[in-house]
Amino acid sequence: MKASLTSSLLAAVLFTPAYAQLSVSLSASLTSPQPAGAPITWRVFVSDNGVTPIYRFQLQRLGGGWNLVRDYEASNAIDWTTLRQGLVNMRVTAIDTNSGATGQSVISFQFSSRVTAGTPVVTPTANPLVAIYSAPPCSSGSLRVCFRPASGGSWRTTPAKNCIAGASLSFYVAGMRANTAYILQQQLIDGSTVTNGPQLTFQTGTLAVPVPSAQLLHSPDAATSVADDVLLTSFFALTQVEPQYGAIATDLFGNVIWYYAGLATPSQSGGYLVRNTARGTMLAILREGTVRGQVLREFDLGGNLVRETSVTALNRQLASMGKEQIDWMSHEALRLSNGHTLVLSSIERILTDVQGPGPVDVLGDLILDLDQNLQIVWTWNAFDFLDNSRTAVLDEKCAQNGSCGAPLRLAPVANDWTHGNSLTYLADGNIALSLRNQDWVIKINYADGAGAGNVIWRLGTGGDFTYNSNDPWPQFSHQHDFQWDGANYEVFDNGDTRVIQSGGGQSRGQVLALDETAHVATLLLNAGLGSFSNSWGSAQLLSNGNYQFMSGGFATSVASASLEYLPNGSADYLLKWPANAYRSFRLKSLYPVP
Numbered sequence: 001m002k003a004s005l006t007s008s009l010l011a012a013v014l015f016t017p018a019y020a021q022l023s024v025s026l027s028a029s030l031t032s033p034q035p036a037g038a039p040i041t042w043r044v045f046v047s048d049n050g051v052t053p054i055y056r057f058q059l060q061r062l063g064g065g066w067n068l069v070r071d072y073e074a075s076n077a078i079d080w081t082t083l084r085q086g087l088v089n090m091r092v093t094a095i096d097t098n099s100g101a102t103g104q105s106v107i108s109f110q111f112s113s114r115v116t117a118g119t120p121v122v123t124p125t126a127n128p129l130v131a132i133y134s135a136p137p138c139s140s141g142s143l144r145v146c147f148r149p150a151s152g153g154s155w156r157t158t159p160a161k162n163c164i165a166g167a168s169l170s171f172y173v174a175g176m177r178a179n180t181a182y183i184l185q186q187q188l189i190d191g192s193t194v195t196n197g198p199q200l201t202f203q204t205g206t207l208a209v210p211v212p213s214a215q216l217l218h219s220p221d222a223a224t225s226v227a228d229d230v231l232l233t234s235f236f237a238l239t240q241v242e243p244q245y246g247a248i249a250t251d252l253f254g255n256v257i258w259y260y261a262g263l264a265t266p267s268q269s270g271g272y273l274v275r276n277t278a279r280g281t282m283l284a285i286l287r288e289g290t291v292r293g294q295v296l297r298e299f300d301l302g303g304n305l306v307r308e309t310s311v312t313a314l315n316r317q318l319a320s321m322g323k324e325q326i327d328w329m330s331h332e333a334l335r336l337s338n339g340h341t342l343v344l345s346s347i348e349r350i351l352t353d354v355q356g357p358g359p360v361d362v363l364g365d366l367i368l369d370l371d372q373n374l375q376i377v378w379t380w381n382a383f384d385f386l387d388n389s390r391t392a393v394l395d396e397k398c399a400q401n402g403s404c405g406a407p408l409r410l411a412p413v414a415n416d417w418t419h420g421n422s423l424t425y426l427a428d429g430n431i432a433l434s435l436r437n438q439d440w441v442i443k444i445n446y447a448d449g450a451g452a453g454n455v456i457w458r459l460g461t462g463g464d465f466t467y468n469s470n471d472p473w474p475q476f477s478h479q480h481d482f483q484w485d486g487a488n489y490e491v492f493d494n495g496d497t498r499v500i501q502s503g504g505g506q507s508r509g510q511v512l513a514l515d516e517t518a519h520v521a522t523l524l525l526n527a528g529l530g531s532f533s534n535s536w537g538s539a540q541l542l543s544n545g546n547y548q549f550m551s552g553g554f555a556t557s558v559a560s561a562s563l564e565y566l567p568n569g570s571a572d573y574l575l576k577w578p579a580n581a582y583r584s585f586r587l588k589s590l591y592p593v594p
Contacts, residue, residue, distance in 0.1 A: 022103030023047040026092045033110035036083050036170045037123070037132045037302070043077040044092045046103070051096040054312060060089040068373040069305065071313035073288070073295070080305050083132070083170040085113050113137075113168035120197055122173075122184055128205025129177075129258055130302055133184055134170040135197070138163035141190030145171045150181035150201060159280065159591050160189060174301040175230065175249070175257045175590045176204050207256060209264035210243055214254025217561075218574035224564060225542035226252070228586035231562060231575065233550075234273035236536060236582040240266040242558065245579055247273035247282065249590060254575055258590055260284070260303055272582040277335040280592045281306055285329050291406045293328030296343060296374075301590060309374040314345070317376045324349070324381070326366055328406035331421040339372040340449070342431065344420050348410045349383050355391050361411035362388070363398050365420035367433070369449055378449045382418050382435075385444075385455050392417055392437035393461075393477070393497055424484045430456065432489075434482040439475065439497055441482045459521060461497075465514070468522040473498050476510060480537040480552065481583065488513050488524060490539035492549055499532055507533045509549035509565055511541075527569045531561070538583035546572065550584040560584075 029041035046053050057069040057078055070078050072095065082088065091106045114121050114134035123132040133145045142160035158171045176182050182204065186197035212235070220226055229252050235245035246263025250256050263271055263284060270292035274283045281298050288294035288310060298306040315325040326345040334342045347366040352359045364386075369378035396416040398404035408414050419437040426432060429448040434441050440460040445451035457464045460475050467474040477497035483490045491510040499505040511525035529551055536552025542564065551561045560581035564573035587593075 022051065022053065022094050022096060022101050024092065024094045024103035024105045026090065026105040026107050028090075028107060028109055032108070033112040035114045035123075036085050036111045036134070036168070037081055037114070037125070038111070039079060039126065039304075040081050040109070041077055041079050042090055042092075044094060044105070045076070046094055048096070048101070051101070052098055053094040053096050056093045056313070058091045058093070060091065062087055066091065068307050068309075068375075070307065071309040071374055072316060073308075073310045073312055078305060078308075082111055083172065083302075085111055085167045085170075087111075114170065115168045120186055120200060122200050122202045124202075124205070125172075125302055127174075127259070127261065127303055128208055129174065129256070131173045131176075131184070131202045131204075132170055132302075133158075133173050133186065133200075134168055135186045137166050137168055138188055139165045141188055141193075143169050144187050144189070145173055145184055146187055147173050147176065147182050147184045147202075149177070150183050156589060157187075157591075163188075172301045173202070176202075177251075177255050177257055178204050178207050180204050207259070209259055209261055210245065211248055211256050211259070212243070212245055212577045212579040214250065215576040215578075216254055216574075217576055218572060220252045220573055223546070223566060223570075224252070224573045225544040225546045225548075225586065227543045227588055228548075230257070230587040230590060231584060232273075232276060232587055232590075233560075233562070233577070233584040234582040235560075235577070236272045236552070236580050237269045238580075240269045242269065243579065244269045244271075246271070247284070249587075252573065252575070258301065260299065262286075262297075262299065262303060274331075274333045275335070275583075276585060276587070276590075278337070278592050279335075280590070283333040283335065283341070285331075285333065291328070293330050293346075293406050296329055296333055296341075307374060309370070311345075313374075314368065314376065318379075321376065321379075323379060324366070325409070326368075327363075327409055332423045334423045334425065336425060338448075340377070341370045341374070342423050342425075343368045343370060344423065344433075346404070346406075347381065347383070348408060348414060350410055351388055354388050355415050355417070361408065361414040362417050363404070363408070363414040363419075365418045365433070365435070367420075367423070367431075367444075369446075378446075378451075380444060380446075380453045382420070385453055386418070386438075386442075388417075390438065391415065392419070393439050394437070394500070396437050421479075422481045422483070424482060424489075426484055427486070432482060432484065434479055436478050436480065436494075439477040439479075441476075441479070441491075457516065457519065459512075459514070465519045465521040468520055469526065471523065471526055473502070474521075474523055474526065476508075478534075480535065481539045483539055483541075485541035488541075490541055490547060492533075492537035492539040492551075494533055494535065494537060496534055499534075505532065506530060507537065507551055509539060509547060509563070511547060511567075525565065525567060525569060527565050527571070529561075529563055530571075532556075533560075536560075536580065536582050538585070540586060542586055543588070548584070548586045550581060552582055553580040562586075 364382035476493035533551035
């Protein structure tokens with residue numbers, strides 16, 4: 001079925017009388033009980049003839065409420081498992097998109113301990129670089145797992161889990177190199193007492209997905225931020241002709257220590273990892289069928305689904321709220337500390353005699369604030385808060401099924417007006433949105449979901465700030481990333497407008513200090529990055545005060561590079577890949593670090 005539903009179809013679904021029922025049954029691919037972490041496929045069967053259902057999956061644990069696993073999509077099956085020992089209820093709700101008839105089915109399933117005779121056990125997973133470590137029950141304190149190569153080296157640790165009397169604790173151990181022997185050891189922490197468990201061995205396997213060959217052009221040295229020694233790269237292939245590598249984590253020498261197989265397939269070209277979260281999971285925007293940007297998925301280090309929503313599900317919610325529908329999700333999904341997720345999406349309006357003579361299809365941005373069950377609780381629409389007559393700086397267009405990624409709903413070609421591509425959360429509870437095709441970053445009155453949505457300031461050419469800089473062109477343009485570090489702002493300045501109008505130039509890594517009262521922007525760093533990346537990229541403050549900039553797609557070749565710069569503008573670490581990348585992140589660990 002189509003990725004998004006029409007308004008009339010949604011109305012039929014939403015307002016059909018409640019007595020219509022579907023005959024729905026749900027099954028699991030394995031019989032209960034199964035060990036924690038066992039891969040389970042949950043499949044729905046609807047016996048009614050001639051229906052075209054969409055399905056929502058929800059989960060309930062003992063004594064708890066129902067939590068979303070996957071919101072309404074056309075697929076009748078999901079793969080889901082858990083490391084938590086105990087009983088779960090899985091519920092599916094089916095809705096026929098033609099008649100609005102509904103039906104439900106619930107099954108219970110027991111996940112059991114992998115531990116026998118009080119001895120910890122290590123189990124391989126489908127990812128040859130990830131193991132499951134299962135510990136015997138502990139009655140007080142907390143437990144974590146330490147691991148290192150058997151040949152020696154530094155220990156890494158998982159986050160600790162609180163002991164649960166009578167229940168085994170299991171962990172995904174991730175961050176290991178291929179074809180390498182590792183030692184794994186649990187630590188019980190009870191007050192000031194630390195008790196080490198037995199040392200177990202685990203042999204990682206051969207990579208099961210293709211990976212690009214890293215080219216280390218400047219090795220880590222004394223100036224490098226070696227504490228941030230995990231490089232998580234989101235590779236990006238626009239077409240199935242290019243290799244689709246997906247999400248890969250390496251050490252600073254380019255050795256692979258983790259990957260996500262769900263993106264490493266030609267069918268997911270155009271899908272990409274967006275960001276990691278503070279809880280140790282990942283957020284990705286994926287394809288549904290042939291259309292990019294239709295699914296937002298959260299998954300864990302084992303590659304397992306945590307929760308998921310889709311354009312279909314979000315448009316159902318928007319219709320019930322009386323709001324315009326979206327075409328696709330794009331560029332950004334940002335997890336907030338309260339568990340909400342901000343998601344960028346694309347939206348169209350026909351404007352008459354505004355961005356051209358007569359009616360013109362215009363593509364803008366809609367920010368969605370999703371709660372912990374991925375339900376919409378706040379929206380921001382660019383058409384309602386920006387000057388609709390200020391056209392894209394370089395007059396960009398988006399063609400039907402073209403490079404923008406998904407079908408347009410209103411016309412074969414649209415003005416690609418704003419092209420929002422990154423969000424950052426600010427200390428005052430508001431958010432900053434990067435608008436690539438406007439050469440602007442704007443601050444939006446979000447107020448932790450209670451804001452009116454008005455634009456507080458605009459940064460960039462023609463905006464509200466004066467630049468304190470001797471550079472003849474200090475402003476960024478067609479920037480792909482804008483991040484607040486708690487004091488200043490990091491920008492990946494792709495520089496498209498500057499490079500085109502100046503007849504050449506490089507992309508830049510910028511650091512800005514903003515005086516929001518006087519509206520003065522001071523450039524603390526304005527480093528030329530040695531190449532022109534006309535699309536994609538990221539910017540980040542590192543733990544030692546250095547900065548990482550990732551050039552995502554070179555204008556002259558299929559390549560990307562992660563670069564580290566000192567605050568004085570000196571270049572340091574450089575790792576290059578023969579593949580385009582969307583963003584990259586330097587981390588202390590794949591796990592959350594306090």
